[in-house]
Amino acid sequence: MPESPYLVINPERVRDNYRALHAVLPAARIRFAVKASPVPEIIRVLDEEGAQFDVASIGEIEQCLGLGVAADRLCYGNPIKKAADIARAYALGVRRYAFDTEDDLLRIVEHAPGSEVECRFLSAAPESTTPFGTKFGCTPGEAFRLLVRARDLGLIVAGPYFHVGSQQTDPTAWRIGIEQAGRISNALADKDIAVTSVNIGGGLPISYVDAAPGVGEIAAVIDAAVAEFLPATAGLVVEPGRALVGSAGVIHAEVVGVRIAPDGRRWVYLDIGRYNGMAETENEYIAYRFVTERDGDPVDEAIVAGPTCDGDDVLYQRTRVLLPTTLRAGDRVQILDTGAYTASYSSVSFNGFPPLTVHVSGAERE
Numbered sequence: 363m364p365e366s367p368y369l370v371i372n373p374e375r376v377r378d379n380y381r382a383l384h385a386v387l388p389a390a391r392i393r394f395a396v397k398a399s400p401v402p403e404i405i406r407v408l409d410e411e412g413a414q415f416d417v418a419s420i421g422e423i424e425q426c427l428g429l430g431v432a433a434d435r436l437c438y439g440n441p442i443k444k445a446a447d448i449a450r451a452y453a454l455g456v457r458r459y460a461f462d463t464e465d466d467l468l469r470i471v472e473h474a475p476g477s478e479v480e481c482r483f484l485s486a487a488p489e490s491t492t493p494f495g496t497k498f499g500c501t502p503g504e505a506f507r508l509l510v511r512a513r514d515l516g517l518i519v520a521g522p523y524f525h526v527g528s529q530q531t532d533p534t535a536w537r538i539g540i541e542q543a544g545r546i547s548n549a550l551a552d553k554d555i556a557v558t559s560v561n562i563g564g565g566l567p568i569s570y571v572d573a574a575p576g577v578g579e580i581a582a583v584i585d586a587a588v589a590e591f592l593p594a595t596a597g598l599v600v601e602p603g604r605a606l607v608g609s610a611g612v613i614h615a616e617v618v619g620v621r622i623a624p625d626g627r628r629w630v631y632l633d634i635g636r637y638n639g640m641a642e643t644e645n646e647y648i649a650y651r652f653v654t655e656r657d658g659d660p661v662d663e664a665i666v667a668g669p670t671c672d673g674d675d676v677l678y679q680r681t682r683v684l685l686p687t688t689l690r691a692g693d694r695v696q697i698l699d700t701g702a703y704t705a706s707y708s709s710v711s712f713n714g715f716p717p718l719t720v721h722v723s724g725a726e727r728e
């Protein structure tokens with residue numbers, strides 16, 4: 363048995379998730395957000411299925427190309443990029459970029475001439491479970507202006523782009539974004555720019571402790587909004603990370619110790635915490651499900667914490683977590699649906715704890 367903690371990924375589950383999404387959104391191009399789980403076997407499976415890839419850095423571009431993904435399947439979707447990174451991406455064959463500022467647009471014009479571009483606007487969608495806040499996206503009016511400017515500067519306009527925030531559990535978020543994208547597209551048509559694709563981003567949720575709407579329900583909302591608001595020329599791009607890989611992973615962890623604090627509350631310390639895989643427990647955004655070998659014994663509330671000396675390395679202290687009262691050091695704990703944003707966030711060795719190890723079908727990967 364590998365040393366705990368580790369993540370086990372099932373790439374065939376990713377394939378199933380891809381096919382399920384394709385079945386409900388057959389007209390959409392599915393672009394996997396590599397950052398969610400840059401595991402080579404996942405990239406290979408999705409490449410076989412015909413996916414595109416949203417890449418956020420030269421590292422992800424090189425990784426995909428190294429695995430044999432064709433450059434024309436990549437979109438450099440991070441709006442924050444240095445001129446040198448754009449030039450390098452262009453030299454590597456990447457011809458599709460997203461941007462949200464005039465500065466970045468001008469860098470693309472200079473270093474990736476003639477490329478295809480999407481402009482990310484900040485949609486008016488409700489906040490998601492793990493929101494981006496206002497870090498990305500210009501106003502819809504600015505997106506229109508910048509896409510006209512992109513055309514005038516010799517770039518190929520793909521269309522507007524929005525992301526409703528990760529783990530978005532309100533399907534109307536997509537309707538709101540698509541309506542806004544439709545208005546931008548219609549204004550572009552008046553400038554003789556035919557939008558070829560609207561990127562409706564990621565954000566598709568999965569069920570953790572709290573059940574989330576299924577992809578079928580969200581796809582129905584998307585379909586209706588596309589029919590109502592988008593011009594017929596506009597294809598659709600959907601850019602999921604979590605929805606493809608989240609359910610394909612299980613973290614195997616171990617109880618390091620159990621303690622009753624001076625205030626009487628029970629703390630359960632695991633060998634995995636905020637810094638070696640459980641980053642999305644920040645603000646207790648994502649409430650993961652735990653399975654222990656003592657399930658069936660009486661349960662009581664527990665504060666669940668990670669192994670480092672950091673006071674913030676606490677997974678849950680407001681979220682009500684019930685764990686067996688018999689739990690003790692050395693017990694194995696599984697954390698379900700941890701295929702997205704776990705190992706990929708765990709890239710430093712804070713406190714000397716190594717990054718989370720990933721196992722795929724018995725083969726170990728770092």
Ligand SMILES: Cc1ncc(COP(=O)(O)O)c(C=O)c1O
Pocket residue numbers: 395397398416439440525527528529563564565566601602603604605702
């Ligand atoms: C540009 C971009 N696209 C897509 C995604 C995927 O989002 P999700 O995992 O919520 O589907 C992200 C996530 O951070 C992103 O930054």
